[in-house]
Structures are given as structure tokens and as C-alpha cells.
Amino acid sequence: MRDQFRCHAVFASDKAAWYLEPARPEVGWWETVAAGCNPGNVVDVG
DSSP: OOHHHHHHHHHTTTTOOOOOOTSSOOOOOHHHHHHOOOOOSOOOOO
């Protein structure tokens, strides 16, 4: 979740809400960024 948080802070700081989801896989920084901060097959709630 640390990479999700960092990714949102860097690339989505203007969003009203962030959804940090522990179900998302830990894939590393670059894969998290490539996945738009949301790696894995988890359905977004927002």
C-alpha cells in the first residue's frame, strides 16, 4: 500500500478522495505507476 499512497500523492494529489486498497498486489513502484496507481484486478469503489 505504500506504493499506492506514494503514487496517488505524486500523480493524483488533486483528487478529492484516494482509495488505498490492501487487496491490491504489491508489484513495486514502476508497475504501480504504470497501472495508474491501482495494480491488480480489484474493482475500484470510487
